[in-house]
Amino acid sequence: DSGVTQTPKHLITATGQRVTLRCSPRSGDLSVYWYQQSLDQGLQFLIQYYNGEERAKGNILERFSAQQFPDLHSELNLSSLELGDSALYFCASSAGPGTGGTEAFFGQGTRLTVV
Amino acid sequence: AQKVTQAQTEISVVEKEDVTLDCVYETRDTTYYLFWYKQPPSGELVFLIRRNSFDEQNEISGRYSWNFQKSTSSFNFTITASQVVDSAVYFCALRPRETSGSRLTFGEGTQLTVNP
Numbered sequence: 001d002s003g004v005t006q007t008p009k010h011l012i013t014a015t016g017q018r019v020t021l022r023c024s025p026r027s028g029d030l031s032v033y034w035y036q037q038s039l040d041q042g043l044q045f046l047i048q049y050y051n052g053e054e055r056a057k058g059n060i061l062e063r064f065s066a067q068q069f070p071d072l073h074s075e076l077n078l079s080s081l082e083l084g085d086s087a088l089y090f091c092a093s094s095a096g097p098g099t100g101g102t103e104a105f106f107g108q109g110t111r112l113t114v115v
Numbered sequence: 116a117q118k119v120t121q122a123q124t125e126i127s128v129v130e131k132e133d134v135t136l137d138c139v140y141e142t143r144d145t146t147y148y149l150f151w152y153k154q155p156p157s158g159e160l161v162f163l164i165r166r167n168s169f170d171e172q173n174e175i176s177g178r179y180s181w182n183f184q185k186s187t188s189s190f191n192f193t194i195t196a197s198q199v200v201d202s203a204v205y206f207c208a209l210r211p212r213e214t215s216g217s218r219l220t221f222g223e224g225t226q227l228t229v230n231p
Contacts, residue, residue: 002159033218043206043221056218090160092219103150104210104219106160 003027006091006107014115018079021110025072025093031055032074033094033104034066038087049074081114088112117142119209121222128197129230136192136225138207144168149183149190150208150219160206166190197229 003026013019025032034046036059045058049068060066063081068074078085088111092104118141128134140149151163164174166183174181178195194201204226208219 002162035219042223043219045218045220048218058218088158092160103162103165105162106152108157108159111158 002105002107004091004093004105004107006089006110008110009108010111010113012113012115013081015081015083017081017114018077019081019112021076021078021089021091021112023074023076023091023093023107025074025091026105029093029095029105030072031094031104032068032072033092034060034074034076035090035092035106036087037090037109038084041087043090046076078112083114086112086114117144117209117211117220119207119220119222121205121207121225123225124223125226125228127228127230130199131196132229133193133195134197134227134229136194136205136207136227138190138192138222140188140190140207140209142188142209142211144211146212148210148212150210151181151190151192152206152208152221153203154206154224155203163192194227197227199229199231202227202229 005024007022030051033048037043046060047066048056052068063079066076088109090109092106094104095102120139147168149166153161180193182191204224206224207222
């Protein structure tokens with residue numbers, strides 16, 4: 001058990017819909033990262049938050065947004081869903097910037113299927 | 116820019132064979148960190164090891180060993196006496212040491228199948 005909790009584990013929804021994925025980082029970790037894993041794109045970095053603030057952005061679509069709350073949990077919002085958004089979405093946490101050597105621990109992922 | 120290359124897409128071995136997974140990276144940073152993660156069929160990403168760029172000492176953990184060679188920008192992973200439970204996708208990853216936050220850049224992964 002990595003200590004990172006993601007809910008839900010599975011999500012099936014229709015095109016055009018909006019979903020919210022939730023992540024609780026490991027106790028004490030201030031940084032949260034979101035990654036998308038699809039068959040054709042591999043593991044892609046989406047966005048990072050540190051202590052409530054956006055810190056880095058990767059290949060995140062404009063239809064996607066995220067935030068980190070004061071209790072440090074994070075949510076990834078996916079809207080106007082398309083078939084191509086079907087993927088495994090991972091959340092990871094680490095101690096945070098300045099501690100770049102610390103490993104990131106991943107949650108079990110949310111498997112999103114858009115039909 | 117960071118890049119990680121795992122040239123072996125799939126490897127299939129028979130139980131008890133030794134197997135080496137290759138990882139080559141590119142970075143302009145002088146200080147960086149390398150990682151290996153395991154993704155078993157259940158899907159989660161499991162952290163295996165972190166190696167700092169300033170520490171080229173190889174590491175052994177049970178049946179696992181890692182060979183870091185800065186001169187060739189490689190960080191290879193060897194499983195000795197493989198077992199069926201080692202079957203998984205293995206990812207090599209790179210992270211620069213930045214004060215503003217460090218994302219992981221992953222390789223494409225190597226699917227390892229260990230047959231009984």
